[in-house]
Amino acid sequence: xxxxxxxxxxxxxxxxxxxxxxxxxxxxxxxxxxxxxxxxxxxxxxxxxxxxxxxxxxxxxxxxxxxxxxxxxxxxxxxxxxxxxxxxxxxxxxxxxxxxxxxxxxxxxxxxxxxxxxxxxxxxxxxxxxxxxxxxxxxxxxxxxxxxxxxxxxxxxxxxxxxxxxxxxxxxxxxxxxxxxxxxxxxxxxxxxxxxxxxxxxxxxxxxxxxxxxxxxxxxxxxxxxxxxxxxxxxxxxxxxxxxxxxxxxxxxxxxxxxxx
Amino acid sequence: xxxxxxxxxxxxxxxxxxxxxxxxxxxxxxxxxxxxxxxxxxxxxxxxxxxxxxxxxxxxxxxxxxxxxxxxxxxxxxxxxxxxxxxxxxxxxxxxxxxxxxxxxxxxxxxxxxxxxxxxxxxxxxxxxxxxxxxxxxxxxxxxxxxxxxxxxxxxxxxxxxxxxxxxxxxxxxxxxxxxxxxxxxxxxxxxxxxxxxxxxxxxxxxxxxxxxxxxxxxxxxxxxxxxxxxxxxxxxxxxxxxxxxxxxxxxxxxxxxxxxxxxxxxxxxxxxxxxxxxxxxxxxxxxxxxxxxxxxxxxxxxxxxxxxxxxxxxxxxxxxxxxxxxxxxxxxxxxxxxxxxxxxxxxxxxxxxxxxxxxxxxxxxxxxxxxxxxxxxxxxxxxxxxxxxxxxxxxxxxxxxxxxxxxxxxxxxxxxxxxxxxxxxxxxxxxxxxxxxxxxxxxxxxxxxxxxxxxxxxxxxxxxxxxxxxxxxxxxxxxxxxxxxxxxxxxxxxxxxxxxxxxxxxxxxxxxxxxxxxxxxxxxxxxxxxxxxxxxxxxxxxxxxxxxxxxxxxxxxxxxxxxxxxxxxxxxxxxxxxxxxxxxxxxxxxxxxxxxx
Numbered sequence: 001x002x003x004x005x006x007x008x009x010x011x012x013x014x015x016x017x018x019x020x021x022x023x024x025x026x027x028x029x030x031x032x033x034x035x036x037x038x039x040x041x042x043x044x045x046x047x048x049x050x051x052x053x054x055x056x057x058x059x060x061x062x063x064x065x066x067x068x069x070x071x072x073x074x075x076x077x078x079x080x081x082x083x084x085x086x087x088x089x090x091x092x093x094x095x096x097x098x099x100x101x102x103x104x105x106x107x108x109x110x111x112x113x114x115x116x117x118x119x120x121x122x123x124x125x126x127x128x129x130x131x132x133x134x135x136x137x138x139x140x141x142x143x144x145x146x147x148x149x150x151x152x153x154x155x156x157x158x159x160x161x162x163x164x165x166x167x168x169x170x171x172x173x174x175x176x177x178x179x180x181x182x183x184x185x186x187x188x189x190x191x192x193x194x195x196x197x198x199x200x201x202x203x204x205x206x207x208x209x210x211x212x213x214x215x216x217x218x219x220x221x222x223x224x225x226x227x228x229x230x231x232x233x234x235x236x237x238x239x240x241x242x243x244x245x246x247x248x249x250x251x252x253x254x255x256x257x258x259x260x261x
Numbered sequence: 262x263x264x265x266x267x268x269x270x271x272x273x274x275x276x277x278x279x280x281x282x283x284x285x286x287x288x289x290x291x292x293x294x295x296x297x298x299x300x301x302x303x304x305x306x307x308x309x310x311x312x313x314x315x316x317x318x319x320x321x322x323x324x325x326x327x328x329x330x331x332x333x334x335x336x337x338x339x340x341x342x343x344x345x346x347x348x349x350x351x352x353x354x355x356x357x358x359x360x361x362x363x364x365x366x367x368x369x370x371x372x373x374x375x376x377x378x379x380x381x382x383x384x385x386x387x388x389x390x391x392x393x394x395x396x397x398x399x400x401x402x403x404x405x406x407x408x409x410x411x412x413x414x415x416x417x418x419x420x421x422x423x424x425x426x427x428x429x430x431x432x433x434x435x436x437x438x439x440x441x442x443x444x445x446x447x448x449x450x451x452x453x454x455x456x457x458x459x460x461x462x463x464x465x466x467x468x469x470x471x472x473x474x475x476x477x478x479x480x481x482x483x484x485x486x487x488x489x490x491x492x493x494x495x496x497x498x499x500x501x502x503x504x505x506x507x508x509x510x511x512x513x514x515x516x517x518x519x520x521x522x523x524x525x526x527x528x529x530x531x532x533x534x535x536x537x538x539x540x541x542x543x544x545x546x547x548x549x550x551x552x553x554x555x556x557x558x559x560x561x562x563x564x565x566x567x568x569x570x571x572x573x574x575x576x577x578x579x580x581x582x583x584x585x586x587x588x589x590x591x592x593x594x595x596x597x598x599x600x601x602x603x604x605x606x607x608x609x610x611x612x613x614x615x616x617x618x619x620x621x622x623x624x625x626x627x628x629x630x631x632x633x634x635x636x637x638x639x640x641x642x643x644x645x646x647x648x649x650x651x652x653x654x655x656x657x658x659x660x661x662x663x664x665x666x667x668x669x670x671x672x673x674x675x676x677x678x679x680x681x682x683x684x685x686x687x688x689x690x691x692x693x694x695x696x697x698x699x700x701x702x703x704x705x706x707x708x709x710x711x712x713x714x715x716x717x718x719x720x721x722x723x724x725x726x727x728x729x730x731x732x733x734x735x736x737x738x739x740x741x742x743x744x745x746x747x748x749x750x751x752x753x754x755x756x757x758x759x760x761x762x763x764x765x766x767x768x769x770x771x772x773x774x775x776x777x778x779x780x781x782x783x784x785x786x787x788x789x790x791x792x793x794x795x796x797x798x799x800x801x802x803x804x805x806x807x808x809x810x811x812x813x814x815x816x817x818x819x820x821x822x823x824x825x826x827x828x829x830x831x832x833x834x835x836x837x838x839x840x841x842x843x844x845x846x847x848x849x850x851x852x853x854x855x856x857x858x859x
Contacts, residue, residue, distance in 0.1 A: 036702035043697055063704040071697040101695040108694045139705070142712035146720045153724030157731040179724075186721070189712050 051075045066096035082228040085109045087203045090261040097134035113228030119246035133191040145185030152178030200233040202258035211251030215240030222251045287374035288477040295383045304363045305345045316361035321350040352381040413438040417533040427556030427587045428650040430488045434501045437478040441508035451499035461485040489587045490540035498536040505529050555647035557586010561658040572670030576630040583623030593626045599638045603631040632667040746793045753790035757783045781828040821851045
């Protein structure tokens, strides 16, 4: 006699969520963690150059992490190498845009560089918009978006099959809201990626760079910038880049003066 | 007579005792003379001596002498006696000549003088000039100042010419004179650029006799200073210029002069030679970070006036630095107090003595501390560091820490009126970057971020796809369940399975009649649901007709009818020839076969 086993729909949903969430919570392999711990201990003992080396080993192995970038920046800061410190802080900021520690250390490092640039005030709507889309790191936004999206549809499926009126009503509205929230998260992730893609930035590493009016060695010098200054790269012309300072000044310098964030 | 001899013996004894420290020196009135010029050579014995043998003045003409003179002085009960033999000489020819040593025997020892070099150059100043001066009396006779510079001059003397920055240097300004001085006044105090200057208070001028470059002078120290170089390099001690009013004894012009002497008073200025001091920078090697420039030799003593007090009461913490060196230049040592203890700028108390031995004494720093909260706190030891120039090393003097017990104080005591509540702002002591994150490395491979990965898109699609699937599934389900007959027929096998499972249980329990009952119920129930026959019409004939109408195999129908008969019979009589298990299997097979076909 063939007996049909009825699939438990609720269980299936739970397994699905678990399967989705796992990659988000997964840890790096043990070797990376061991290196990370060793580097942190070196930092705590104030062996900063050795700590930088250990952090760099993690990064050179093809990993990236806001935490590792941040710690590397701190070690460079303690070694008084401000351009490198700012470079790594900015890399960390890109991966974890809303991290207060990173923002504060960027401010500290910027106090120690030669150029003091007053940024142009941002229109408040823009400022709100940027702080909104930079609220969480892109991967977390994407993960949350997917979770909410799938969770919302799971609730809608539940809505289709449940018999209780109250559950039906609740699951419908909650499901729709979850799907909308998921869409918002995915949209934020998308905007954040395009924000960082559009803001191609670099840190000046040469001690003093004369910014020219056009991509030409004999062009008119416009102003001088020093190491540690963050510049936006507007466009590239062979080995020349057009940079824009936060105060709105633009000009051309050769690409070997800067390092990309 | 006897008395006199005794007196003489007594005096002789005295003299031998007194003149035990005999000194025998030769001095010349001039060392640069012209040919034929007269000059005087004196041999002076402090404390007698016999058998004086003068040197052989073969290069000079002895014009007079030996002229013996003796003096006896008694100062503060100390008697000194000196005997001098004077010669007046004149040089015969130009050149440098040596007056050989003279000898004298004192207490069996032979004392000798040191030879004197006399330079003879040029002619003696013409006698006529002096005669002209004498002939034409003048109130301000021309006096050769060059000549006077040998008679009276100011000399600066230092105890060292090389010193570390901050090391003490003694400077004396001395007047050397062979003429009478009526008065003198320094033109201006020397500028001592590059030095910290501490004058030794003058205790009055004391004249002493001193031989300088073979000539005896009356010498007095007019100014004594302690100098401390302020920076490294060659520093110059400026000369001191003094204008004297001197008294000159001139050759007599007439009888009155012979009686009273021809004495002229005149002003004369003299300047000491500048001295260059090479000031060395303090060694950089081993220089402690808290070194503030103290050079010398010091001891440090710290104390507190109480070890237990109430909050908001005052506490005096004193740091006493004593010793010798540049005490005036010592800065207050840095003391570290807990943040909750208010510290005021220290009061400085100096007990500094400047004498000819240098600058010494103590400098006391008194700190006023006010603990604002109760509890125990520790006053960390003060580390005072100085440079010792004699050992050329930095020395850190340790002091002891103090533990102060602060009891709860009166809330309002000593607190300014405007501070009505006990609350305080948190004091920001400094700022630093945020510390590294140590919890988890949180790494991912480059280009393997979740966003934009294949999994991301698959999972995004999963929701809508599942939902659409669910919609279609539901639509099919609705259709599927809308026909009650079909539903019942689908449910039939489930009902039968239930009855058969119950039958199986009865079988294992050995309950025969209940077993057959359950099997029959299972069969009838199944067929009623499957063939849609109401329970009222449920009988064997009806079932067979219905099954035949559905074109079921006749063997299966026969098997079914057999099983049903068997079950009915077994309810009333024992069944033989077939076991209960076989009946059960048969019923199960039949249901399965009907299920397969229909």
